Every structure is written in structure tokens, then in C-alpha cells.
Amino acid sequence: MNFLASKAQLRASFLRWSLFLVPLVVLLGFLAGQLGGPDTAWFQNLTKPSIFPPPAAFGIVWGILYVMVGFSVALVASAWGASGRGLAIVLFALHFIGNLAWxxxxxxxxxxxxxxxxxxxxxxxxLVVIWAFWRVRKWAALLLLPYLAWVCFAAVLNYQFIVENPGGGHGDESGAVERITL
Structure with missing residues (x-):
């Protein structure tokens, strides 16, 4: 016998990890979203870039992505005995803290x-997490590619907000904004 667990045991392990990690990732994403949102007067008064999608798209896309991320992490977590498994999970946790901080x-x-x-x-x-996941389970890394595309889009969108709102969107105490061009 040259394997640690049967295919059935690996599937059961993946199922258990999925039942824990998918809701956890979705919940953490939801809770982070409660720490700030687009409903503020500050955000409503910002000039929106032309690439800004409809507001409803964000909840739909993030919901789907967080489920995919949860399954990706579950694939790695259920890979008992795989070389690099522990490192991949730690790298993901460090990455996800940044995601939740945005x-x-x-x-x-x-x-x-x-x-x-x-x-x-x-x-x-x-990118580091995708590399680490690839070493453990290729499907786990592939599940993160749409997430990578979305956060790259989010970075471009964030940059466009800065370009469109050079003062950071903050006016004086009255809320008025004055722009002077030379």
C-alpha cells in the first residue's frame, strides 16, 4: 500500500473541509463588507470611472468568488500529507487578511x-498563494484564477477612482468641492 487514504476518505475529507471553509470564507467576506460600504455620502459624491460596473454586480461577483475561494482552500486543506500543504494554508491566511482589509x-x-x-x-x-496551491493541488490553484482577475480589475478600478477624484473625494466642511484647473 503506497497511499495514505482511499479516494473515498479523501472525498469525505474534502467535503468536511468544504462544509467548514466555504461558509467561513463567505462569512468573513460579508463581515468585512459591514465595516464600510458604498452607501456613504463620501462614496456617493465621488466621480465614478467609466469602468465602474453596476453596484449589484459586486455582491454577485464577490459571493461567487468567495465560494470558489472556499472550495480552493478546502482542496488544499484536505490534501493530508501533501508537501507544502501547511505553508500554502498559512500563505492563504496572510493573503486573505489583506483581502478583508480593503x-x-x-x-x-x-x-x-x-x-x-x-x-x-x-x-x-x-500570486504567491496560487503558486503554493499549484504545488499541492492544481485544481485549487485554477479555482483562484477568476479571483485573481477580479482583484486585478479592482486594483485598476481603485486607481481610476484616484484619477477621477484627485482630492480623495473630500471637500471642505460644508461638503463643497472646488476644482481649479490651470
């Missing part, structure tokens, strides 16, 4: 530039 930074602190820095960290750390 909403409170961008919306809560109303700091678009710091939000862009956070997204830079998210993209780079996600």
Missing part, C-alpha cells in the same frame, strides 16, 4: 490611496 480601508477610512496599496498586496500575495 473594504474598511477604502470605504471606512475613505482612503483610496491606501486601498490601492492594500490591493497591490492582495494581488502579489495571491
Amino acid at each position: 473594504t474598511p480601508v477604502f470605504f471606512g477610512m475613505q482612503d483610496m490611496m491606501s486601498g490601492l496599496y492594500v490591493l497591490g498586496y492582495v494581488v502579489v500575495s495571491l
